[in-house]
Amino acid sequence: MDSAIIREIRPEDNAEVAQLIRNVLVELGVPKVGTAFADKALGMLYETYNVQNAAFYVLVNQEKLLGCGGIGPLEHQGEPICELQKMYFLPEARGKGWGSDLMRVCLNKAKDYGYKHCYLETMPNMIEAQKLYKKWGFEHIDMRMGNTGHFSCPVWMLKRIW
Template identity: 50%
Template sequence: MSTWQIREIKAEDNQQVKDLIRSVLVELGVPKVGTAYEDKALDDMTNTYRGEREAYFVVEEDSKIIGGAGIAPLKGLEDSVAELQKMYFLPEARGRGVGLEMMNKCLDFAKQNAFKKCYIETLPYMKSARKLYDKSGFAPIEKPIGNTGHYNCTVFLTKDL
């Protein structure tokens, strides 16, 4: 039985989530400019994901946030395309099925909110994340769609919902 649970973010989670995302990005050697590292959204994730058809989920274990992922309308294609956003896990969450369960939670949310596709941007060296995306049925596309502002991301994937 798992000792972790997935739930929606609460205001008291904001600092832990911000610190988690930044620490994982630093661990992976991700550029700080043109990526999620510099997003103003990290300062108040609860408020960022307050709108319609968007949510941010966290993985909590022993009162500690060990991962998270967001799903929201893709800017520029809001009606039909959801974007998987800011999906990061601490080392202790990896290899335990947490990512797959989180992915399913986000994709289910997107389907329930009438999105037709899901979009992800990532980096080529994020190999574990790319394995998860592949396992979840995402396929690469040639160029970015929508307007994420993450100009340093060079891998683009979509999945029909």
């Protein structure tokens, strides 16, 4: 059975992770404006997530970086809500259960940090991603939360952290 390692992002991962995210977004036809593609922090994710109550992980198989994702505080939100952020996988990593593995790591970290809910934004055509989110208890909500800057992402989901 093929296995992958999930580890925290390192400074030397920044460029490769940024390229992975952009490649997946282009593959899926996601707008370059109002999505993670345009995030100013995309090239410095290690530094961005190397702060209190945030964590970012990479998924590695046979020394190749195949996926990523993390959690961080939802900006401009009063209660302790985190956001599942930048969870993307290259095609060769999909369908192997690694998304659930990374989701487990992220949600456990969110629980450790004391978050009560986890929010995410996605695109309507990211059907497989939405199936994963629903499997983990995320439910669709009908309004945007916080101030993510991702105004092109019209699908919003929320999960109560156990």
